[in-house]
Amino acid sequence: MKVIDVAIELEEMGKHYFERLANETTLAGIKGVFEFLADEQEELYDVFQAMKRGASSHCNADSQALDQARGHFARIFAEDGGALGLLKDDLQAYAFALAIENRIVSFFEDLAMHERDAESRALLQEIVAEERRHRETVAGVYNFVAAPKWQLCSAEFSNLREN
Numbered sequence: 001m002k003v004i005d006v007a008i009e010l011e012e013m014g015k016h017y018f019e020r021l022a023n024e025t026t027l028a029g030i031k032g033v034f035e036f037l038a039d040e041q042e043e044l045y046d047v048f049q050a051m052k053r054g055a056s057s058h059c060n061a062d063s064q065a066l067d068q069a070r071g072h073f074a075r076i077f078a079e080d081g082g083a084l085g086l087l088k089d090d091l092q093a094y095a096f097a098l099a100i101e102n103r104i105v106s107f108f109e110d111l112a113m114h115e116r117d118a119e120s121r122a123l124l125q126e127i128v129a130e131e132r133r134h135r136e137t138v139a140g141v142y143n144f145v146a147a148p149k150w151q152l153c154s155a156e157f158s159n160l161r162e163n
Contacts, residue, residue: 003123004052011048014104015041018097033093037138044134051126094142101135 015038022034108131112124 003120003127004048007127008045008048008052010104011041011045015045027089029090030093033090033097036141037097040134040137044130047130048127051123091142091145094138094145098135098138098142101131101138105131105135 018034018038018041022031022038025031025034105128108124108128112121112128115121115124
């Protein structure tokens with residue numbers, strides 16, 4: 001099984017998962033979060049398609065481990081969506097998404113670490129780098145959305161002076 005084909009398939013799976021969550025929620029903010037995440041998955045899908053078209057020299061790499069790991073990865077995007085009812089605001093939705101992104105990165109890191117074929121391992125490491133960049137985007141948005149809960153902004157604590 002080609003590593004890049006599995007990565008592409010998994011990004012499609014993630015996109016459909018986040019689109020489904022966006023369609024199932026009634027809260028506009030959370031809907032926006034999941035639509036953003038679906039768009040991010042599509043971006044990664046496009047990156048991996050570009051890698052497949054030749055931007056990466058490792059795209060013909062096969063991995064036997066991927067056949068077994070595919071089912072484990074699919075559980076990350078379980079169809080139950082049970083956590084959706086627990087999400088009350090945008091921040092919780094981003095925290096939920098960040099947890100998923102951490103699981104995805106860990107999944108690919110573990111595969112890369114245990115891959116015996118050098119070419120497959122190199123491709124998996126490229127995929128890990130892309131997944132980490134994607135996770136950092138989600139983390140950055142999460143931190144931005146969470147900032148008002150963590151920071152105290154007041155003229156009382158600034159260097160502004162009254163005239």
